[in-house]
Amino acid sequence: MTEQPNRSYIDALCRGDKVFEEKLIKVIKLEFPNEVKVYHEAFNEKKQTKTAEAVHKLKHKISILGLENGYQTAVKYEDEIREGNYDLHKEFEAILNSMSTYLKTLE
Amino acid sequence: MKCIIIDDEATARLIIENYCSDIKGLQIIEQFSNAIDAMKYLNQHTVDLIFLDIHMPNFNGMDFIQTIKNPPNVILTTSDPNFAIEAFEYECIVGYLIKPIDLNKFNKAVQKAVTQFKSKKVENQKADVSLNEDDILYVNIDRRLIKIDMPSIYLVEAKGDYIMIKTETKNYIVHSTLKKIEEKLPDHTFLKVHRSYIINVQKIIDIEDNCVLIKKDIVPVSRSNRPILMKRLNLL
Numbered sequence: 001m002t003e004q005p006n007r008s009y010i011d012a013l014c015r016g017d018k019v020f021e022e023k024l025i026k027v028i029k030l031e032f033p034n035e036v037k038v039y040h041e042a043f044n045e046k047k048q049t050k051t052a053e054a055v056h057k058l059k060h061k062i063s064i065l066g067l068e069n070g071y072q073t074a075v076k077y078e079d080e081i082r083e084g085n086y087d088l089h090k091e092f093e094a095i096l097n098s099m100s101t102y103l104k105t106l107e
Numbered sequence: 108m109k110c111i112i113i114d115d116e117a118t119a120r121l122i123i124e125n126y127c128s129d130i131k132g133l134q135i136i137e138q139f140s141n142a143i144d145a146m147k148y149l150n151q152h153t154v155d156l157i158f159l160d161i162h163m164p165n166f167n168g169m170d171f172i173q174t175i176k177n178p179p180n181v182i183l184t185t186s187d188p189n190f191a192i193e194a195f196e197y198e199c200i201v202g203y204l205i206k207p208i209d210l211n212k213f214n215k216a217v218q219k220a221v222t223q224f225k226s227k228k229v230e231n232q233k234a235d236v237s238l239n240e241d242d243i244l245y246v247n248i249d250r251r252l253i254k255i256d257m258p259s260i261y262l263v264e265a266k267g268d269y270i271m272i273k274t275e276t277k278n279y280i281v282h283s284t285l286k287k288i289e290e291k292l293p294d295h296t297f298l299k300v301h302r303s304y305i306i307n308v309q310k311i312i313d314i315e316d317n318c319v320l321i322k323k324d325i326v327p328v329s330r331s332n333r334p335i336l337m338k339r340l341n342l343l
Contacts, residue, residue: 009207012210013207013210017125023121024121024122024125027121030117031116031117053162053164056162057115057162057186059206060118060186060206060207063186063206063207064118064207
């Protein structure tokens, strides 16, 4: 079964503080599409360092949404990009898509 | 403790800010999305602790540490474990937190920073005491300004239009009044015991009736000033 994003880390982080929770989700929703956009642009232009940096930045949000396996994939992908290997691109795209879908359900 | 956060990711800044809000005495005074703006800020302001991301565009966290003069304590907040060994070569780095940051690890790193901050503060205070400009008094003698270390003064005696300042090493005759020098001397150490005498309370050898023995000088204590003097003493 494919790993699904979840809010266990967010809940632990917010500790019942609804105001902070709202603020956090709002910021993640705002920031995530831009980070994905930066990744896609760098990937399409085959800019190795920029693509690796974009993956690196996305790792934090992957972990915030509880994707432990997804995080490991991102770590490996970032290392491989720095060596010019983009084999994990599709797998990484799937992670980003699942996050994007999940974030739309968060309020 | 005044803190700043430097991280290009707003989510990370928000999480750190939230963790800090639970710690008494920790105050986030500014947040920066890049190291350059933070450097400009630090050129004009002093902070006690920096939460610093490593991977940032243009100028990364490690470059930042190497660039700033006298860096305060730094807690690195990063998704990259590869800088851990390099990080601890820097004296200012007191913590290395991997994102997503665990609250317990965050609190431990902050506690370490607080401890180091306090011990640094004590060291600085000790240094300040030995170099305290407030302890220095300049007196005009024959058109020369002579520097006198105030704690070394044990007695000041009025002599007409002059005062005699007696110190551990030397006596000075200065054209001034007891009232003027009384205003300059610190209250917690010096006391006017008579209309013609100010003494350094810490230099008293003994007190008998209405007289105080300081060094070899016997100084009269006026009846009205005696109760004030007695209050200043740590009597058994």
